[in-house]
Every structure is written in structure tokens, then in C-alpha cells.
Amino acid sequence: MATSVSVRCDDCSYEEAFDSLRRARTALNEHERATGHAVEWEIGSLAGGVERAGDDAGVCGRAACANPDSPLLNHDAARDVDSDD
Ligand SMILES: [Zn+2]
Secondary structure, three states, rough: OOOEEEEEEEEOOOOOEEEOOHEEEEEHHHHHHHHOOOOEEEEEEOOOOOOOOOHHOOOOOOOHOOOOOOOOOHHHHOOOOOOOO
């Protein structure tokens, strides 16, 4: 499944689509820094788990640096350790 993120500026005609949140975020930040404009982004579709990861990670956008309870972390790997079978 592909990720699709649209970035659109309210203050000028800047508009662009990206296939990764990271790239969209980078472009958004650069445009805001360069122009002082307020850029919105709109997530069209996301690869599985990415949307939840974004929620977990907040402004950072990286699951690994925010919520240790993120379902993206593979807790299943340890689940069978206590089994006596
Ligand atoms: Zn702009």
C-alpha cells in the first residue's frame, strides 16, 4: 500500500504531493521557514500502521521516539516466552 501526502500552502499557490510523510514534512518545514507561510498537509492514504505511528509519535513523526506502547513495536515476539509447552 502506498503512502500519499498532499502539502498545500494557504498563503501562496505552493502545492505538492509526496509518497512519504518524512519527505512531505521536510518540504513543509522548508517552505514555512523560507516564506513564513502556513502550510497545511493532507494525508490521502498511508501504508499500514503509519497513521497510528504518526498519532503515537506526535510532532516527531517517528514511532520509535515517542510511544513505547506503539503497536508498531513487535511485542508478539516475546509473547510465547512464558509458554511451558
Ligand atoms: Zn506558501
